[in-house]
Amino acid sequence: METEYSKEEEMEKLLEDLKKSNVRKEDWEFHDNLQPVYSTGAGLNRKIVEEISEIKKEPDWMRRFRLKALEIFQSKPVPTWGPDLSGIDWENTKYYTRPDEITTNNWDEVPDQIKDTFKKLGVPEMEQKYLAGSVAQYDSEGVYHNLRKVWEDKGVLFMDLDLALKTHPDLVKDYFCKAVPPTDNKFAALNGAVWSGGSFLYVPKGVKIDMPLQTYFRMNGEQTGQFEHTIVVADEGSSVHYIEGCTAPRYEKNSLHSAIVEIYVNKNAHARYTSVQNWSKSVYNMPTKRAWVEENGQMEWVGGSLGSKVTMLYPSSYLRGPHASAHNLNVSLAGPGTIKDTGAKALHLAPYTSSRIVAKSISIEDGKAIYRGLLRMNKGAVHSKSHVQCDALLINDESQSFTFPHDEIYEPTATFGHEATVGRIGTDELTYLRSRGLSEDEASSMIVLGFLDDVMKEIPMEFAVEMNRLIKLEMNKLGAVG
Amino acid sequence: MRERYIYFSQFRHKKVFKYNLFICNKKVQHLPELIIKNLSASVEGKQILKGVNLTVKGGEIHALMGPNGAGKSTLGNVLIGHPNYVINGGSIILDGKDLTGKTPEERARAGLFLAFQSPVAVVGVKLSAFMRAAYKQVHPEDKSKLSEFYDRMKIHMKKVGLDESFMSRSVNDGFSGGERKRFEILQMMILRPKIVVLDEIDSGLDVDALKLVAEEIKEYYSQEVGFLIITHYQRILKDIEPEFVHILKDGKIVMDGDNSLSLRIEEEGYDWIKNTA
Ligand SMILES: Nc1ncnc2c1ncn2[C@@H]1O[C@H](COP(=O)(O)OP(=O)(O)O)[C@@H](O)[C@H]1O
Ligand SMILES: [Mg+2]
Numbered sequence: 001m002e003t004e005y006s007k008e009e010e011m012e013k014l015l016e017d018l019k020k021s022n023v024r025k026e027d028w029e030f031h032d033n034l035q036p037v038y039s040t041g042a043g044l045n046r047k048i049v050e051e052i053s054e055i056k057k058e059p060d061w062m063r064r065f066r067l068k069a070l071e072i073f074q075s076k077p078v079p080t081w082g083p084d085l086s087g088i089d090w091e092n093t094k095y096y097t098r099p100d101e102i103t104t105n106n107w108d109e110v111p112d113q114i115k116d117t118f119k120k121l122g123v124p125e126m127e128q129k130y131l132a133g134s135v136a137q138y139d140s141e142g143v144y145h146n147l148r149k150v151w152e153d154k155g156v157l158f159m160d161l162d163l164a165l166k167t168h169p170d171l172v173k174d175y176f177c178k179a180v181p182p183t184d185n186k187f188a189a190l191n192g193a194v195w196s197g198g199s200f201l202y203v204p205k206g207v208k209i210d211m212p213l214q215t216y217f218r219m220n221g222e223q224t225g226q227f228e229h230t231i232v233v234a235d236e237g238s239s240v241h242y243i244e245g246c247t248a249p250r251y252e253k254n255s256l257h258s259a260i261v262e263i264y265v266n267k268n269a270h271a272r273y274t275s276v277q278n279w280s281k282s283v284y285n286m287p288t289k290r291a292w293v294e295e296n297g298q299m300e301w302v303g304g305s306l307g308s309k310v311t312m313l314y315p316s317s318y319l320r321g322p323h324a325s326a327h328n329l330n331v332s333l334a335g336p337g338t339i340k341d342t343g344a345k346a347l348h349l350a351p352y353t354s355s356r357i358v359a360k361s362i363s364i365e366d367g368k369a370i371y372r373g374l375l376r377m378n379k380g381a382v383h384s385k386s387h388v389q390c391d392a393l394l395i396n397d398e399s400q401s402f403t404f405p406h407d408e409i410y411e412p413t414a415t416f417g418h419e420a421t422v423g424r425i426g427t428d429e430l431t432y433l434r435s436r437g438l439s440e441d442e443a444s445s446m447i448v449l450g451f452l453d454d455v456m457k458e459i460p461m462e463f464a465v466e467m468n469r470l471i472k473l474e475m476n477k478l479g480a481v482g
Numbered sequence: 483m484r485e486r487y488i489y490f491s492q493f494r495h496k497k498v499f500k501y502n503l504f505i506c507n508k509k510v511q512h513l514p515e516l517i518i519k520n521l522s523a524s525v526e527g528k529q530i531l532k533g534v535n536l537t538v539k540g541g542e543i544h545a546l547m548g549p550n551g552a553g554k555s556t557l558g559n560v561l562i563g564h565p566n567y568v569i570n571g572g573s574i575i576l577d578g579k580d581l582t583g584k585t586p587e588e589r590a591r592a593g594l595f596l597a598f599q600s601p602v603a604v605v606g607v608k609l610s611a612f613m614r615a616a617y618k619q620v621h622p623e624d625k626s627k628l629s630e631f632y633d634r635m636k637i638h639m640k641k642v643g644l645d646e647s648f649m650s651r652s653v654n655d656g657f658s659g660g661e662r663k664r665f666e667i668l669q670m671m672i673l674r675p676k677i678v679v680l681d682e683i684d685s686g687l688d689v690d691a692l693k694l695v696a697e698e699i700k701e702y703y704s705q706e707v708g709f710l711i712i713t714h715y716q717r718i719l720k721d722i723e724p725e726f727v728h729i730l731k732d733g734k735i736v737m738d739g740d741n742s743l744s745l746r747i748e749e750e751g752y753d754w755i756k757n758t759a
Contacts, residue, residue: 009628393606423605427565432602432653433612434586435562435595436669437619446615450606450652 044095046070049193052096056162056196059169069182069192076186082372083310083339088284093256095194095227155204158213161229164200172200175231179262179290179318187258187286191227198228198259201242203269208239212274226257234269234297241272255282257308261289265297267321272300274459279308281338286312295321301344302458303330306467309338314372316345319353319384328357329458333467334367343372343404344388348381348414357388360455362448362467363399371403377414386416393451395444397426423451513540514577514593514676514708522571522733523560530556532733533572538677541705545719545744546712548730549752554712555599557730558681562596563589576677591620595675597666599682599712603654609665610635610649613672620673638671641701643694659686667698678702679710684718696721716748729755 049070053063078085151158157168165172182192203209234240257279265271271291279285285308291299301315317326328344346355361369371390392401403420425447433443448467452459516538523531530553538544548554560567561574563586573582581589604612614631617624626634636646642664654662663683670678680699684692699722703709711724719727719741727744729737729752737743737755 425604428602429604431562431564431586432598433604433607433616435564435590435598436612436616436673437587437590438612438615439587439619440585442615442619446607446612447604450608450611453606 043091044070044093044194048095052194052196055096056165058165061173062165065177066193066195069189072182073186073189073193076189078186082312082341083368083370085284085310087309088256090256096196151209154207156207156209157200157202159200161198161200161231162196164231168200168202171202172231175233175262175264176229177260177262179264179292180260180288184288188260188288191229191258191260191288195227195229195260198230199232199242199244200230201232201240203232203234203238203240205235206237207235209241210239212241212243212272226255226259228259230259230261232261232263232271232273234263234265234271236266237268238266239270241274243274244276255280255284257283257285257287259287259289261287261315263289263291263299265291265293265299265324267295267297269294270298270300272302273315274302274304276304276306277308277311278306279311281307281309281335283308284310286310289313289315291315291317291326293317293319293321293324293326295350296323297321297325299324299326301326301328301330303328303332303342304459304467305330305332305340305342307335307338308340310341311339312341314343314345314374316347316374317355318347318349319355319381320349321353322350323352324350325353326355328355328359329455330359331452331455331459331467332359332361332369334361334363334369336365336367339368339370341370341372343370343374345374346376346386347374348377348384348386348411350384351380351382352384353381354385356386358391358455359389360391360393360452361401362393362395362451363401364395365399367399369401371401371405373403373405374408375405375416376408377411377416379410381411382413384411384414386414388416388418390418390420391451392420392422393447394422394424394426395447397424399424512577513705515539515575516594516677516708516710517575518557518561518572519575520572521557521560521569521574523556523567523569525556525567529570530567530733531560534730534733534735536710536728536735538708538710540676540708542726543703543709543711543722543724544726544728545724545741546710546728546730547714547744547747550714552730553733554714554730555681556733558596558599558679558712561589561594561679562586587619590616590673590675593676595670595673595678597663597670597678597680597683599685601654601662601666603652603657605652605655607653608649609651609653612653613669616669617672620675635668635672638668641694642668642671642698643691644668660688660691663687663695664691667695671698671702674702676706677708677710679712681712682714683711684713684715692718693721716744719744731755 046067049066050063053066078088157164159167161172177192180188182189201213230244232240232242261273263271263273277285289301291301293299299317301317303313303315305311305313311332315328315330317328319326326346330342330344332340332342334340340361342361343359344357346357348355355375357373359371361371363369369392373388375386375388377384377386388405390403394401401422405418407416409416425444429447430440430443433446434440438446449456518534518536521531521534522529534557536544546554546557556567560569563584569582573580575581576592576594579592581592581594610632613635614628617631632649635649639646639648644661644664648665654665657665663686666683683695687695696718699709711718711722713719723741724744725740727739727741728735729743729747731752
């Protein structure tokens, strides 16, 4: 009998926890004052790009690559087909800053300000520790120590991309910007020119890693652009789950973030990439994320996007070999005054490929959640399948959501379907729940958790809790009644 | 014939339903009392309620009738604290506690319950989890386990004619009009409020469902509960004979009487009241 309601009990416990976790507005408005060790100053030109390469003591091919990418960046116009990007302050952005080193394997070396930040956010100590390590593994006992050895013995490489470029230059060269060339879009070109940091993860043939590998990037220092470049290679028959997450202090001025993530899923391999994003409300977040999936390979994208002023993100899967598959799950929160232009791209380039896309968005007040997707089925991608599901939740009487699916189907045997649902939580709905004794917080939490119920297992718990906190915060700002 | 209608019955008898005699034998410590004092309220800048006075005590059944647009539902919404309705005068007192400026949840926890005229769907919120969360807020003293609670809930569901499968559905989502009304009654049975306001609980119900709902209301009736039944049909009042009938017209209670008043409304409508009020 006890097990009959175990799921309900779990939910109940979660709600209890959420009730206790009160969030104050100030907690999100801190700004830690880490002094960058070195900055190239504002603006961007050839000299600055050369300087970045010089500081990093890179091979010559990388220096030339950067300069070529810079040319492409400068020749491409700012895209106008999506959200308004005129607020990006290109001139005053600092394109290279080396923050006080936070990559460490020792918790004691983590700067106090970062520890304070985590404390303010109410992150449990165990998690603070793994979040503070910029490239660190995390085990369930919560012991913060160097696990790298375990995987190193199996030939797994997991390190900063800058370091990988030094220690494994040929391997990096094989993959660097293969899936995302600078010609792809203006922001990818920018990343090519000024990239710094990011992860390099290589999983050799047949190696299956059952524990998720996590990185945590933090953005420090005002007006610092963020240009990480991450490469994940899952070689034949391997399996890996990579997780990265971000949180950023609130800034007064606009900040630009443009990461590249390239994932190579070789034959029979499986890769899952989970990213959690919680940028401050001044950030323009313009990453390019793409996977190449070979025969019988499986790619899973799991994304949670909470913060930023504007996010444009469409993780793409190029299904290049027969029976390759991709699964996208994205959960976005568009708070007041922000735009989430997110979606997915699936390109079916081989027979019997399949894709499944689930996009869930929550909009608050005038927050705009947009689903923008591309589905392409090339001629010859026989019997390929795709399914796209978009669920929107509007937390306000005047919120709006939009979907712009775009289909290019050239293969007559291919099948695909779209589904879209829109739910609205306005004053009447909240009042209804409250009139039965639920507090405003509890009512909104129930609604949000209910909305996420079918994807709860997929997204990191911490993310769901964080999302819920943010929604509470936004709703509190709208003004409680009475 | 007009003299038959005494505007306020001098004969204040307490109506006690026979099936509730055992409750009445119980010692009642404290009878609930809702006092609505000179209540004025507006919605979207429009004045709807213009000084409503009404007292509902435990053991009393009041009917509030009135033409469409008189402000009956507005009164219900104002009582429960719907934020779209602004109180611009008067007060709402429950058991001596001023609820006028309180949030809907505070009112619910104080023992006030409104069965909405048109209950809204809340997509994604599971009915069972919602009821459990609500119950825990309204009755924090009851520490019964989840499984016990759900077992109790199932018994009530059977009584109001809602299949158990509704437990895992979203609140009111895709419910028929009748199912929504049954769910409102279910909530009343589970939350056990002291003052119950039923807004057009009879609309959208077929004869059998109406009977079922009336039975539940009678079962719940006791000296510890006061009812305010908003309706503009007499049919439910045949079953649940109210002691007091009030007529709301243009935001004011223009007439009080006993159940015979509802019969006259049934026959003659509301037009005649203008002349006598
Ligand atoms: N949320 C609202 N917004 C605008 N007008 C409203 C709203 N609720 C009620 N009204 C208006 O208030 C008046 C009374 O409505 P209501 O209380 O629903 O009447 P009744 O329930 O007696 O039929 C009507 O004129 C109605 O249009
Ligand atoms: Mg009405």
